[in-house]
Amino acid sequence: MEKYFLLLFLYFLNVFASTSPCPVYDSLVQCFSENKIPGDQISKILYSPQNPSFTNVLESYIRNRRFNVSTTRKPNTIITPTAECHVSAAVTCAKKLGIQLKIRSGGHDYEGISYVSDHDFVILDLFNLRSINVSLDDQTAWVQSGALLGELYYRIWEKSNLLGFPAGVCPTVGVGGHLSGGGYGNMIRKYGLSVDHVIDAVIVDANGRVLDRKSMGEDLFWAIRGGGGASFGVILAYRINLVPVPPNVTVFNVQKSVDQNAIDAVFKYQQIVDTIDSDLFIRVLLQPITVNNTRSVRATFIGLFLGDGDRLLSITDSQFPELGLKKPDCFEKSWIDSVLYWSNFDNTTSPSVLLNRTPDKVNFLKRKSDYVKNPISKSGLQSLFDKMVEIGKVGLVFNSYGGIMKEIPESATPFPHRAGNLFKIQYSVNWDDESEEADKNYINQIRELYSFMTPFVSSNPRESYLNYRDLDIGIVDDPKNSFNQGKVYGVKYFKGNFDKLVKIKTKVDPDNVFRNEQSIPVYPFSGRKV
Ligand SMILES: Cc1cc2nc3c(=O)[nH]c(=O)nc-3n(C[C@H](O)[C@H](O)[C@H](O)COP(=O)(O)OP(=O)(O)OC[C@H]3O[C@@H](n4cnc5c(N)ncnc54)[C@H](O)[C@@H]3O)c2cc1C
Ligand SMILES: *[C@@H]1O[C@H](CO)[C@@H](O)[C@H](O)[C@H]1NC(C)=O
Ligand SMILES: *[C@@H]1O[C@H](CO)[C@@H](O)[C@H](O)[C@H]1NC(C)=O
Ligand SMILES: *[C@@H]1O[C@H](CO)[C@@H](O)[C@H](O)[C@H]1NC(C)=O
Ligand SMILES: *[C@@H]1O[C@H](CO)[C@@H](O)[C@H](O)[C@H]1NC(C)=O
Numbered sequence: 001m002e003k004y005f006l007l008l009f010l011y012f013l014n015v016f017a018s019t020s021p022c023p024v025y026d027s028l029v030q031c032f033s034e035n036k037i038p039g040d041q042i043s044k045i046l047y048s049p050q051n052p053s054f055t056n057v058l059e060s061y062i063r064n065r066r067f068n069v070s071t072t073r074k075p076n077t078i079i080t081p082t083a084e085c086h087v088s089a090a091v092t093c094a095k096k097l098g099i100q101l102k103i104r105s106g107g108h109d110y111e112g113i114s115y116v117s118d119h120d121f122v123i124l125d126l127f128n129l130r131s132i133n134v135s136l137d138d139q140t141a142w143v144q145s146g147a148l149l150g151e152l153y154y155r156i157w158e159k160s161n162l163l164g165f166p167a168g169v170c171p172t173v174g175v176g177g178h179l180s181g182g183g184y185g186n187m188i189r190k191y192g193l194s195v196d197h198v199i200d201a202v203i204v205d206a207n208g209r210v211l212d213r214k215s216m217g218e219d220l221f222w223a224i225r226g227g228g229g230a231s232f233g234v235i236l237a238y239r240i241n242l243v244p245v246p247p248n249v250t251v252f253n254v255q256k257s258v259d260q261n262a263i264d265a266v267f268k269y270q271q272i273v274d275t276i277d278s279d280l281f282i283r284v285l286l287q288p289i290t291v292n293n294t295r296s297v298r299a300t301f302i303g304l305f306l307g308d309g310d311r312l313l314s315i316t317d318s319q320f321p322e323l324g325l326k327k328p329d330c331f332e333k334s335w336i337d338s339v340l341y342w343s344n345f346d347n348t349t350s351p352s353v354l355l356n357r358t359p360d361k362v363n364f365l366k367r368k369s370d371y372v373k374n375p376i377s378k379s380g381l382q383s384l385f386d387k388m389v390e391i392g393k394v395g396l397v398f399n400s401y402g403g404i405m406k407e408i409p410e411s412a413t414p415f416p417h418r419a420g421n422l423f424k425i426q427y428s429v430n431w432d433d434e435s436e437e438a439d440k441n442y443i444n445q446i447r448e449l450y451s452f453m454t455p456f457v458s459s460n461p462r463e464s465y466l467n468y469r470d471l472d473i474g475i476v477d478d479p480k481n482s483f484n485q486g487k488v489y490g491v492k493y494f495k496g497n498f499d500k501l502v503k504i505k506t507k508v509d510p511d512n513v514f515r516n517e518q519s520i521p522v523y524p525f526s527g528r529k530v
């Protein structure tokens, strides 16, 4: 009997000792306090899973419903800093507790790696750090990581309708992930990538120090312009050069069915895309469709021209007549209205819609990427269209390269996909059904099309775009083998720049505080834990 009570006593002791509801949260609170963050601030910026607002904060920046299901592992705590010192404390404390820190700005990572993990983890969510200061004097801006591209475009336009910034076309993408991973949009042929216009940055390093370009040094500054911020530190803000845009640009959207010579037009697109006037950017969407019970593929050509419609037509008439562009297809509008046009808002929408941080709809989705270096033949395109019809739901997006992308050396930034690429392909599939079968089905579809494309795309390595995150191309899941595993995806994302990234990583974060499924690994045998 006595023995029984003793056991019961030990049992309760054990239960109470181990079930403080969130030990990670408790340790973080204590550590933040040791790092001189006042208690009233701590209670506002740290969310335990027991906090009634936890779910709302977590879901606010989920942009792929695949990672919003009951089986998705939840963070042990969410940290929502409102000041630099909170970010420093977060890094210092995550390091001390040995817990993985996931950094989230806009949450648009296609694989959700800014807010999902297979291990215990905490989210450092930067949505409160989103100020933007545009300076007309030197045509630059400071923009914090938690700002969204739409907010940046709006703040530029508010000051001047003759300035813009070359970055992504989706206004809810976050600055933190987008700029640290490259960043391209419809001015890529004229102005290159977002990272080509970054001139300074503020980062919190693995020791919790706040550094700018001067104090971090040129190597680390190089790495965070395309190498992915999350391997190197927490980027707080970037300083960017703005670019000139004309008072009016011209946009168009032309659809072609196979009967309307879609294949000839796509074939010719590949011939002209490298060298045509760099004021012109054309995206091609290939989508499987059903018309009158017949399945086929439709090609949609969406354009931005940094000039007027007459000059555009003189270029397309002479160099790309297969497009069949006509005056009524061309809409002249201010650059900010072209941003709205490219985001599918109708032409009565005011630019202030860009301040809306929440997208209308969040889908289940999967993306992959490829680079095309040689034109695909007409018979190749025909077989591709047939395959897309056979597979079912996967669409392709071709984004033209050439222009200034040919002039910038591969080693200028970690982003290596420059000269020699005609266009990038994005594979795209969205769905609405949350069943496991749907997930399996659509992921299989996109992988099947990717496999079909092998003979048409880059090889050795088969190149991929970091910001089109795709865990299919390799992950680190064995910390002891992280260098060899990291090399597999590393050379696809960075080609020859991978080695330099590993060197910088080994120097600035030898303990691998900033790690994720596809981070830059530390050199093995560097005498430190990897
Ligand atoms: C609808 C949609 C449209 C898109 N359109 C384009 C496009 O036109 N052009 C293009 O180039 N890309 C595009 N993308 C891809 C987009 O650029 C990347 O997903 C980008 O990484 C998103 O940044 P984020 O801050 O929103 O994402 P997050 O999910 O918050 O972060 C992405 C990655 O960056 C890391 N990270 C985020 N913030 C920081 C920080 N402050 N410091 C260190 N690391 C950080 C995260 O940990 C994660 O690894 C699009 C994505 C979506 C979903
Ligand atoms: C996430 O799932 C919850 C519960 O089903 C739902 O209410 C919420 O709208 C979803 N959010 C996103 C961004 O998918
Ligand atoms: C913008 O300016 C304000 C006021 O000077 C400052 O508090 C803020 O930190 C600045 N933002 C950036 C990103 O530099
Ligand atoms: C579809 O069928 C309708 C009715 O027969 C016809 O008017 C229309 O032109 C057809 N559309 C196409 C794209 O064939
Ligand atoms: C821009 O285009 C609009 C619509 O065609 C036109 O009304 C306006 O005059 C143009 N502005 C300039 C500066 O060309």
Ligand SMILES: *[C@@H]1O[C@H](CO)[C@@H](O)[C@H](O)[C@H]1NC(C)=O
Binding pocket: 331, 347
């Ligand atoms: C606005 O869109 C409508 C419908 O698509 C179109 O008819 C109209 O010409 C457009 N106006 C301008 C100024 O682009």
